[in-house]
Amino acid sequence: MSTKAIRGTFLDFIDDPWKHVGDEHAATRFLVDGLLVIEDGIIKDFGPYDALADRWAELEVTEIRDRIIVPGFIDGHIHFPQTRVLGAYGEQLLPWLQKWVFPEERKYADREYAQAGAVRFFDNLLASGTTTIQAFTSSAPVCTEELFEEASRRNMRVIAGITAIDKNAPDWFTISPEEFYTAATEQIERYHGKGRNLYAITPRFAFGATKELLETCRRLKQENPDLWVHTHISENPAEIRGVLAIHDDCTDYLGMYEKYDLVGPKFTGGHGVWLSNDEFRRISDKGAAVTFCPCSNLYLGSGLFRLGRATDPEHRVKLTFGTDMGGGNRFSMLNVLEDAYKVGMLNNTILDGSIVPSEQDLAESERNKLSPFRAFWSITQGGAEALYIDEYVGNFDIGKEADFVALDWTAGPPANAWHASLLVEEGGPQTVEQAGELLFSIMMVSDERAVDETWVAGERLYKKA
Ligand code: GUN
Ligand code: ZN
Secondary structure, eight states, X not given: OXXXXXXXXXXXXXXXXXXXXXXXXXXXXXXXXXXXXXXTTEEEEEEEHHHHTTTTTTSOEEEEEEEEEEEOEEEEEEEGGGTTTTTOOSOOXXXXXXXXXXXXXXXXXXXXXXXXXXXXXXXXXXXXXXXXXXXXXXXXXXHHHHHHHHHHHHTOEEEEEOEEOOSSSOTTTOOOHHHHHHHHHHHHHHHTTSTTEEEEEEEOOGGGOOHHHHHHHHHHHHHOTTOEEEEEESOOHHHHHHHHHHSTTOSSHHHHHHHTTOOSTTEEEEEOTTOOHHHHHHXXXXXXXXXXXXHHXXXXXXXXXXXXXXXXXXXXXXXXXXXXXXXXXXXXXXXXXXXXXXXXXXXHHHHTSSSOGGGOOHHHHHHHXXXXXXXXXXXXXXXXXHTTOTTTSSSOOTTSBOOEEEEOTTOSSTTXXXXXXXXXXXXXXXXXXHHHHHHHHHHHTOOGGGEEEEEETTEEEEEXX
């Protein structure tokens, strides 16, 4: 048995900050001097150092100084085989897929290429502080296998599955419903619940799915009710028009996934930029989730996600945040928070009523504002709850897996250190208010350079050079 202890300044979340408007500290747990005790990768004890030190006096303590230690980041929507093609020029979603994405993903049918890509993919994640992902792969079985194999070597928690498309893609890229069923069934047996791997039934998107493919997804879910379901939804106007033309018996995008019994707990639809109020309400009622992917939604010109609408307490939608790398041009969830904040501000230019007074909605506008507490909750405990993995990860509760990140608030672009010195004195944050100011500075002025160390299941897997 291996037991160890980490001493430092910790911040995590015990509740949803959107439920505590005006008093978000009530959702936040901040320990200026805390102790995290880890036994075989699992959190065994957590609390103020003074209260715990005697109980664990015999343990060797690793001190992490001048850092804020937060739970590992959860990327709810990322594309493993797009690792090399991020930042592609000039297209919106549908032509971008054809021109850049399918040709690159095709290479992942080759095991050597997929394996080398997986090493780079996880190296990038760890350098960004991301310890948990829900990922798309490609339509080649090998691609999913190599993702799970590399995740297993690093003992990282991953939700993924073979990513099926049988329409609106070149022949060399599609997979038939039968091939998909066979590969998924074999992979579920081999990977689901093995180590930290979890399996998701993954139809790429409705625009790339025949009725037979979606019927196969329904069958897989019926045969394996504990699996996740991961897909895209209402990302781009041309895509949405195309979906309603193929699936002409449905009146909206969500209805198409509902028709095949896929929408419920453990369902996540990525993007949801153009979801109607009624679709938000149905997603909320069913306990399903949407992923907010602001880097990608801006990069591909998809639109502005209505964060303040999705967080309406009348029909609160479970949310994960995601990079959508390579539709998103960054690996870092800190960049996601930066762009998410800006999307909220842009939406509020409409909601503040200064353009059209009748469109003013100050309550929704308030919910659009991504405070540092809302932001870091969303990429840790909030994301875990939306994905139904909060029994494993998300905060420092005893019994969870010890995934965490040590953030250096002085690192980043040259402008950052002097800026941060405006917020705290030497010795770091002493109050939750100061910690919040530093976290906001990290998400808006810094980037993954703020990630100094990343720990996975109690092991340090990344230390900044
Ligand atoms: N919809 C279907 N495939 C994709 C993809 O690879 N990226 C994004 N952003 N949307 C998609
Ligand atoms: Zn995507």
